[in-house]
Amino acid sequence: MEKVIEISNLCKTYKNGRGIDNINLDIYKGDIFGFLGPNGAGKTTAMKIMTGLIKPDRGNVKILGYSILTEFEKAMYDVGCIIETAETYPYLTAFENLKQFSRYYEGINAGRIEEVLEIVGLLKYKDEKPTRFSLGMKQRLGIASVLLSKPKVVILDEPLNGMDVEGMINVRNIIKNLAENEGTTFFISSHLIHDIELTCNKVGILYNGKVINVDNTKNILNNYASLENYFVSEVERNDKF
Structure with a gap:
């Protein structure tokens, strides 16, 4: 192994x-x-x-x-990680947050962003800002950001x-x-x-x-x-x- x-x-x-x-x-x-x-x-x-x-x-x-x-x-x-709290930009939408995070990696396009939003169950909220999200939804958005680069x-x-x-x-x-x-x-x-x-x-x-x-x-x-x-x-x- x-x-x-x-x-x-x-x-x-x-x-x-x-x-x-x-x-x-x-x-x-x-x-x-x-x-x-x-x-x-x-x-x-x-x-x-x-x-x-x-x-x-x-x-x-x-x-x-x-x-x-x-x-x-x-x-x-x-490696992808979240330590303690999943941070987001409150003035950006869920999609825009992931687009911002995607700048750290190569080859992340809009399709991949929507794919990870779908994986964590947030695709239908992609145009909403995290200020309207529950704590659990914010956690899921954080996990989506971790999965962007397929770590x-x-x-x-x-x-x-x-x-x-x-x-x-x-x-x-x-x-x-x-x-x-x-x-x-x-x-x-x-x-x-x-x-x-x-x-x-x-x-x-x-x-x-x-x-x-x-x-x-x-x-x-x-x-x-x-x-x-x-x-x-x-x-x-x-x-x-």
Whole structure:
């Protein structure tokens, strides 16, 4: 299997003592990896390092074989990401927002913009401005901007936040279809256990800045009634040490 993301001995400590400690993860082509943990566990810190927004104290991340520390442009060339919030230009329409974002890439035409709007269920709102959108619709517009360039790796921080049930199902299906049919690799963080269970084929639990276990969702559900039961069991076991 082709290794797409390799996280090695990743550490970052803030002045308040919080952060991440010695994270090691291997993610393979077509994986939908769920980074599961409570708020404040360090998920966003890890993802900011992965995308070059902050530097680690120690360790490295390689994406598609390239180090984000020494070969950043090559590492990020085929990566699409949303960290924390999907930002938009409020004075532009949904279509115009994506046209603006398309300037970062080569060969993105109006047809591709409409295609990704259709994928995320926003084509009929293409001439509306995001100021009229719900939080979930804004998230979907952000995901559309990520998909514009057909990235090989997609990194999403809490992508289902604020979505209604229909929007969550829509985005979940998008992720699964891209992983299965195009081999797109997803790295998704969330504190919403049920969403990770329904979306991801592999799960890593981050707790107090440390990865305490990684397993396939199928294996987990063969041994536990739900991902929530597994999560509680692993956290309780970890707290004893």
